[in-house]
Amino acid sequence: MNLNPKIPPGPLADKWDTHRFNSLLVNPANKRKFDIIVVGAGLAGASASASLAELGYNVKTFCIQDSPRRGHSIAAQGGINAAKNYPNDGDSIFRLFYDTIKGGDFRAREANVYRLAQVSNNIIDQCVAQGVPFAREYGGSLANRSFGGAQVSRTFYARGQTGQQLLLGAYGALMRQVHKGKVRIYPRREMLELVVADGKARGIITRDLVSGRLESHCGHAVVLATGGYGNVYFLSTNAMASNVTAAFRAYRQGACFANPSFVQIHPTCIPVHGSYQSKLTLMSESLRNDGRIWIPKQKNDTRDPVEIPESEREYFLENKYPAFGNLVPRDVASRNAKEQCDQGKGVGETGLAVYLDFAEAIARDGRETIRSKYGNLFHMYEKITAGSPMEEPMMIYPAVHYTMGGLWVDYNLMSSLPGLFVLGEANFSDHGANRLGASALMQGLADGYFIIPATIATHLAGTELPDIDTGHPAFQEAENRASLRIKKLTALNGKRTVDDFHRELGLLLWDCCGMARNEKGLRYALNKIPEIREEFWRNVVVPGTNETFNQSLERAGRVADYLEYAELMVRDALARTESCGCHFREESQTEDNEAKRDDKNFSHVSVWEYNGESSAPISHTEPLVFENVRPSRRSYK
Amino acid sequence: MSTITLTLKIWRQQDRKTKGRFETYETGPISQDMSFLEMLDVLNEQLTLEGKDPVAFDHDCREGICGMCGSVINGEAHGPEKETTLCQLHMRHFKDNDTLVIEPFRARAFPIIKDLAIDRTPLDRIIQAGGYISVNTGGAPDANAIPIAAERAEAALDAAACIGCGACVAACPNASAMLFVGAKITHLALLPQGLPERSGRPLDMVQEMDSQGFGNCSNIQECEQACPKGISIQNIARLNHEYLRAAFLSEE
Numbered sequence: 001m002n003l004n005p006k007i008p009p010g011p012l013a014d015k016w017d018t019h020r021f022n023s024l025l026v027n028p029a030n031k032r033k034f035d036i037i038v039v040g041a042g043l044a045g046a047s048a049s050a051s052l053a054e055l056g057y058n059v060k061t062f063c064i065q066d067s068p069r070r071g072h073s074i075a076a077q078g079g080i081n082a083a084k085n086y087p088n089d090g091d092s093i094f095r096l097f098y099d100t101i102k103g104g105d106f107r108a109r110e111a112n113v114y115r116l117a118q119v120s121n122n123i124i125d126q127c128v129a130q131g132v133p134f135a136r137e138y139g140g141s142l143a144n145r146s147f148g149g150a151q152v153s154r155t156f157y158a159r160g161q162t163g164q165q166l167l168l169g170a171y172g173a174l175m176r177q178v179h180k181g182k183v184r185i186y187p188r189r190e191m192l193e194l195v196v197a198d199g200k201a202r203g204i205i206t207r208d209l210v211s212g213r214l215e216s217h218c219g220h221a222v223v224l225a226t227g228g229y230g231n232v233y234f235l236s237t238n239a240m241a242s243n244v245t246a247a248f249r250a251y252r253q254g255a256c257f258a259n260p261s262f263v264q265i266h267p268t269c270i271p272v273h274g275s276y277q278s279k280l281t282l283m284s285e286s287l288r289n290d291g292r293i294w295i296p297k298q299k300n301d302t303r304d305p306v307e308i309p310e311s312e313r314e315y316f317l318e319n320k321y322p323a324f325g326n327l328v329p330r331d332v333a334s335r336n337a338k339e340q341c342d343q344g345k346g347v348g349e350t351g352l353a354v355y356l357d358f359a360e361a362i363a364r365d366g367r368e369t370i371r372s373k374y375g376n377l378f379h380m381y382e383k384i385t386a387g388s389p390m391e392e393p394m395m396i397y398p399a400v401h402y403t404m405g406g407l408w409v410d411y412n413l414m415s416s417l418p419g420l421f422v423l424g425e426a427n428f429s430d431h432g433a434n435r436l437g438a439s440a441l442m443q444g445l446a447d448g449y450f451i452i453p454a455t456i457a458t459h460l461a462g463t464e465l466p467d468i469d470t471g472h473p474a475f476q477e478a479e480n481r482a483s484l485r486i487k488k489l490t491a492l493n494g495k496r497t498v499d500d501f502h503r504e505l506g507l508l509l510w511d512c513c514g515m516a517r518n519e520k521g522l523r524y525a526l527n528k529i530p531e532i533r534e535e536f537w538r539n540v541v542v543p544g545t546n547e548t549f550n551q552s553l554e555r556a557g558r559v560a561d562y563l564e565y566a567e568l569m570v571r572d573a574l575a576r577t578e579s580c581g582c583h584f585r586e587e588s589q590t591e592d593n594e595a596k597r598d599d600k601n602f603s604h605v606s607v608w609e610y611n612g613e614s615s616a617p618i619s620h621t622e623p624l625v626f627e628n629v630r631p632s633r634r635s636y637k
Numbered sequence: 638m639s640t641i642t643l644t645l646k647i648w649r650q651q652d653r654k655t656k657g658r659f660e661t662y663e664t665g666p667i668s669q670d671m672s673f674l675e676m677l678d679v680l681n682e683q684l685t686l687e688g689k690d691p692v693a694f695d696h697d698c699r700e701g702i703c704g705m706c707g708s709v710i711n712g713e714a715h716g717p718e719k720e721t722t723l724c725q726l727h728m729r730h731f732k733d734n735d736t737l738v739i740e741p742f743r744a745r746a747f748p749i750i751k752d753l754a755i756d757r758t759p760l761d762r763i764i765q766a767g768g769y770i771s772v773n774t775g776g777a778p779d780a781n782a783i784p785i786a787a788e789r790a791e792a793a794l795d796a797a798a799c800i801g802c803g804a805c806v807a808a809c810p811n812a813s814a815m816l817f818v819g820a821k822i823t824h825l826a827l828l829p830q831g832l833p834e835r836s837g838r839p840l841d842m843v844q845e846m847d848s849q850g851f852g853n854c855s856n857i858q859e860c861e862q863a864c865p866k867g868i869s870i871q872n873i874a875r876l877n878h879e880y881l882r883a884a885f886l887s888e889e
């Protein structure tokens with residue numbers, strides 16, 4: 001397996017320039033001879049599709065929703081980072097790079113992260129030119145806020161709906177190219193197979209979700225921008241259609257998976273309240289700027305929170321981390337909340353919640369100020385829980401939110417399978433073992449607007465790509481695989497629903513491969529997952545046929561993939577016996593219960609290669625080399 | 638939390654061509670903490686186990702932002718709560734033994750795919766006709782090069798908050814998409830970056846709206862009532878203004 005990251009030589013700050021200069025170009029007149037398949041129309045997919053079409057390539061873009069304007073990116077609330085240093089508070093490209101690499105607990109590549117920080121500024125320029133209505137100061141310049149514990153204010157935002165506004169910007173650019181005939185959109189399509197011909201990714205098989213028809217699409221390169229796999233846990237903050245299917249199907253065709261166990265669990269979500277629950281709702285991290293997190297000192301204290309006196313409250317983050325307080329990074333905040341609840345100090349009906357209290361901020365800044373800052377979030381909270389954070393503390397609990405793991409890519413964002421590029425949350429590249437707030441939007445747009453347009457040319461111009469079409473036997477084989485699977489699924493007429501299996505798998509992962517992991521739990525899960533999978537293929541019921549709009553069949557296919565993928569996650573978590581970022585191995589902690597990294601043995605990316613259905617995957621590593629920063633211990637005390 | 642039981646009369650339609658009809662279902666106990674879509678999930682789990690066809694309905698974010706969900710509940714698009722998408726509507730707003738009539742958004746331009754799921758791609762086609770600022774990637778000037786007054790940016794965001802769910806079309810007796818178009822026109826007309834295309838955009842988008850089979854606006858204002866994001870009817874007034882201005886300029 002060739003896992004050469006292709007990091008360009010030279011000083012860190014010059015690598016991207018050098019690389020672009022040394023890359024091959026496709027002559028402008030030749031670009032229209034290349035067809036590019038983009039799967040996904042979230043921020044990464046929409047921005048890539050539009051930018052590639054602007055260059056002259058023919059683009060076909062696929063998404064599950066009825067319109068490319070609805071991808072999961074639309075739900076991002078808090079904001080997008082950039083190293084503009086508009087507030088003059090000491091930010092720089094190097095600082096954004098350093099914060100991101102440190103936040104990721106030194107488990108990402110220096111060169112990729114530095115490039116991300118470099119292009120971050122272009123993203124903001126681009127979005128403003130598209131008409132994205134970012135928040136502004138009274139003088140008319142762009143407003144910034146500090147987000148997720150950053151010591152500088154570098155986050156650009158549009159109220160609590162930054163993802164929506166950025167996506168609508170990218171969607172506009174995409175619609176413009178559709179109008180020009182350079183992009184063709186295929187909505188309500190799900191990619192079920194990747195087609196590999198002569199060792200290169202050359203197409204996909206999709207299912208038309210309305211008619212059930214399988215379709216073959218051929219191109220010179222395939223770009224996956226299909227998002228993250230957080231929904232493997234059943235309950236997460238992800239949109240319902242988020243899935244691992246596209247990435248996992250590519251993995252089965254030879255694209256390696258990197259760091260699958262790296263999953264971010266976000267500290268501020270509305271707690272679970274019933275077994276019927278379908279998803280969890282994120283409450284933006286910005287709330288931690290003013291809210292104070294606490295629990296009653298006494299166990300099982302059922303008093304109304306406003307009746308618990310100051311002296312009987314424990315502000316556990318402020319006490320333990322005086323320098324950062326409530327603004328410690330997400331992994332630290334989440335783990336501490338879990339620890340408190342595990343000790344029986346949690347609140348609410350289930351005991352799986354902590355308070356996030358605005359009383360002090362309201363007393364300090366006034367009701368109006370707090371309402372104007374957080375009104376829409378409070379409103380959302382009220383709609384869901386019927387409680388008002390202006391009158392009583394919110395209840396929050398951690399929930400699965402983002403997946404740092406993903407398909408392995410090199411500096412060009414090409415996977416280990418030639419011709420398959422992976423962008424956005426679907427790749428593993430920039431966030432190491434933990435992602436900082438407001439940096440996923442930045443990465444998705446960096447990948448789509450600025451990186452792929454420059455790096456795809458080397459593949460197109462430098463590789464022999466024979467003229468093939470969907471008549472090539474590889475397409476028939478892939479279509480057969482997809483159709484066989486659908487036949488198997490629709491034939492199942494057991495006694496348990498798809499969601500029932502999904503919930504069981506999710507709970508198992510949450511318990512054994514969630515916020516804290518240990519060998520015993522992971523081994524248990526590794527045995528248990530194949531059992532659930534076996535029962536699924538015997539006892540699930542999939543109503544209806546393939547030839548209709550069949551949402552149960554859609555979900556069944558996704559859950560079938562999760563049932564295989566979960567095993568890979570657990571294997572990865574088991575192999576990494578160190579703690580780093582979000583991956584907390586109970587066996588590897590310091591005396592004061594903080595994560596203990598093991599740089600000697602684990603300063604690498606774990607990369608997994610598919611090895612057939614009946615054998616374990618092959619484990620590879622890509623060593624991480626730090627030439628510009630010294631991996632230090634993350635300390636927020 | 639208390640539970641309620643409901644009678645649901647749901648529109649069932651196999652596909653675009655087959656004729657549809659209402660079917661009646663009695664729910665089991667429904668927790669009032671559930672969202673409306675979770676209530677439908679529970680019904681679907683029950684139907685699935687009974688060997689019946691579950692109800693098809695669109696949804697994705699379940700946070701009121703993607704615009705994928707939406708049905709008409711007892712005659713109201715997205716149900717009885719003001720400024721609330723169906724996914725954010727919770728069952729505490731209903732009473733024990735209520736009967737709920739649930740049907741898809743109906744409009745000539747939105748063919749039914751199955752049950753409550755509809756085809757809204759005509760809205761995308763309206764945007765394709767000009768609902769954007771024509772800039773290529775790269776070479777944009779520094780983001781702070783053109784100051785924009787905070788109130789103006791906020792007003793643009795008020796309009797840009799449209800989630801494209803189509804409730805305005807479903808609520809309008811003429812099935813007009815004027816609020817949808819008005820919101821996009823307003824968003825772009827308020828920003829300096831949108832000005833270069835000001836004289837073409839309204840004409841192109843309105844023409845596309847007409848050719849997609851949406852009706853005309855006769856100022857009934859049902860759209861504003863139904864909009865889950867509180868998009869104001871003033872956006873239509875601005876659209877009319879921008880349209881006239883563009884029409885006048887194009888005659889010159």
Ligand SMILES: Cc1cc2nc3c(=O)[nH]c(=O)nc-3n(C[C@H](O)[C@H](O)[C@H](O)COP(=O)(O)OP(=O)(O)OC[C@H]3O[C@@H](n4cnc5c(N)ncnc54)[C@H](O)[C@@H]3O)c2cc1C
Nearest residue numbers: 040041042043044064073078079191227424425438440441
């Ligand atoms: C509630 C919430 C709030 C967030 N807030 C922030 C924030 O404030 N700042 C920040 O930086 N990040 C935030 N994030 C993270 C960020 O939103 C995501 O990581 C990012 O938007 C992912 O973008 P993407 O383009 O990679 O994928 P997505 O937006 O997930 O898009 C995936 C696309 O792929 C398509 N697709 C998927 N599978 C298939 C398939 N099999 N076939 C065909 N199409 C397929 C989908 O239809 C969709 O179009 C937040 C995340 C959540 C859940």
Ligand code: FES
Nearest residue numbers: 697699704706724
């Ligand atoms: S499901 Fe996204 S708005 Fe309702």
